[in-house]
Amino acid sequence: MAVTSAPTAQAMQSALRARRFDVILLDLMLPDGHGLDLCREVLSRLPVPVIMLTAQGDPISRVIGLEMGADDYLGKPFEPRELVARIHAVLRRSSGARAGLEEGGASVARFMGWSFDRLKRQLISPEDVVVQLSSAEYRLLSALVDNPERVLSREELLDLSQVPGTEVSDRSIDLTVSRLRHKLRDSGLGDGLIRTMRGEGYLFAARVSA
Numbered sequence: 633m634a635v636t637s638a639p640t641a642q643a644m645q646s647a648l649r650a651r652r653f654d655v656i657l658l659d660l661m662l663p664d665g666h667g668l669d670l671c672r673e674v675l676s677r678l679p680v681p682v683i684m685l686t687a688q689g690d691p692i693s694r695v696i697g698l699e700m701g702a703d704d705y706l707g708k709p710f711e712p713r714e715l716v717a718r719i720h721a722v723l724r725r726s727s728g729a730r731a732g733l734e735e736g737g738a739s740v741a742r743f744m745g746w747s748f749d750r751l752k753r754q755l756i757s758p759e760d761v762v763v764q765l766s767s768a769e770y771r772l773l774s775a776l777v778d779n780p781e782r783v784l785s786r787e788e789l790l791d792l793s794q795v796p797g798t799e800v801s802d803r804s805i806d807l808t809v810s811r812l813r814h815k816l817r818d819s820g821l822g823d824g825l826i827r828t829m830r831g832e833g834y835l836f837a838a839r840v841s842a
Contacts, residue, residue, distance in 0.1 A: 701766035776836035
C-alpha cells in the first residue's frame, strides 16, 4: 500500500486535490475540525470509501459514523492486522461492485424520473439535480433498487446493506429510510416510492429500468 499521511483536515483536503485515493482512513478528532464533518464534506464530492478511526467506539458513535457515510468504523486501540484486513475488505467491496456493474452494463438505474448512478454513487432528480447520498443511504437504495416491488424485512435490508464486521440495529434501517424518503421527496404514504408494510418491512414501489 502507498500511504499518504495528513495530520490536519486542511492537509487532507490538499492531498485530495493533488491525487486520487482508493480509501481514506479518517480520525474523528482533528486539531482543525471534526472527522464527521470532513467525512460528509468529502463524500459530497468524491466516491471514495472511508474508514473511521476513533477512540469513541461505543455503539452510538459507531451508528453515527456509519450513517454519516463511513464504510467502516474501527475503535481505538485496534490490532493493526485487523485494520489492514478491513482496508482489504472495503477495497474488495468497492472494486467488486464497480466491476460487476461495468460487466453487467447496468450502472444506472432509472425509476419515476429519477436516475441512480451506482458507479458515481449519485442520485439525480427528475429536474437533473444531483442529490448527494451517504454511504448508508447509497447501500440501502441499492438494495431497494435491486429488489423492486418486493417486500423486504428490516433483517433482509440489514443483510443487504450492512457493512461486514459492524453491529447495527434495525432501528438504523428506519432512520436511513426516513432520510432517503426526504431526499426522494417521498411522503411515505400509500402511494410513495418506499412504502411501509406494517409488520413486514418496506416495499420499493417502482419499476426499475437500466
